[in-house]
Amino acid sequence: xxxxxxxxxxxxxxxxxxxxxxxxxxxxxxxxxxxxxxxxxxxxxxxxxxxxxxxxxxxxxxxxxxxxxxxxxxxxxxxxxxxxxxxxxxxxxxxxxxxxxxxxxxxxxxxxxxxxxxxxxxxxxxxxxxxxxxxxxxxxxxxxxxxxxxxxxxxxxxxxxxxxxxxxxxxxxxxxxxxxxxxxxxxxxxxxx
Numbered sequence: 506x507x508x509x510x511x512x513x514x515x516x517x518x519x520x521x522x523x524x525x526x527x528x529x530x531x532x533x534x535x536x537x538x539x540x541x542x543x544x545x546x547x548x549x550x551x552x553x554x555x556x557x558x559x560x561x562x563x564x565x566x567x568x569x570x571x572x573x574x575x576x577x578x579x580x581x582x583x584x585x586x587x588x589x590x591x592x593x594x595x596x597x598x599x600x601x602x603x604x605x606x607x608x609x610x611x612x613x614x615x616x617x618x619x620x621x622x623x624x625x626x627x628x629x630x631x632x633x634x635x636x637x638x639x640x641x642x643x644x645x646x647x648x649x650x651x652x653x654x655x656x657x658x659x660x661x662x663x664x665x666x667x668x669x670x671x672x673x674x675x676x677x678x679x680x681x682x683x684x685x686x687x688x689x690x691x692x693x694x695x696x697x698x
Contacts, residue, residue, distance in 0.1 A: 562578060565601055587601055
């Protein structure tokens with residue numbers, strides 16, 4: 506299987522490209538492999554890449570007063586970046602950590618900007634991706650405010666059941682906004698049903 510087939514399908518879900526446009530776009534793509542514990546970006550660095558996960562998983566988190574707060578997970582088929590830093594060109598306030606062996610397709614910020622400048626469809630894809638990120642963030646905020654911890658955990662399980670079992674209780678509970686003990690209780694309840 507071609508290493509770019511998954512990202513091609515994802516891009517085409519936003520905006521189909523003709524063969525010449527895809528050939529132009531695919532010239533900007535680079536395949537990279539990462540090990541568990543690697544970082545795509547660290548707090549204080551300016552984001553210069555967008556990644557698409559062919560395989561693997563990542564975690565967005567920040568540290569405040571010595572405590573880690575997990576704000577998002579990404580899995581195979583997801584785009585990953587420190588989006589605020591990428592757009593504003595300001596230092597990132599989050600870490601993006603590799604949670605398991607990962608293969609990602611990468612596009613550089615400057616190459617992306619060049620693509621936007623020369624391609625109406627490229628620019629449209631960028632806008633639709635930004636809209637998608639906004640909707641994803643809004644859903645997350647609404648979930649935190651209106652859904653129970655059990656419902657949030659069940660939603661994450663539905664999204665990536667195999668990977669959720671490999672994520673530490675500490676990271677999952679931080680993401681869900683609950684104490685590790687509460688997550689353990691929720692897991693036991695779900696296993697009993």
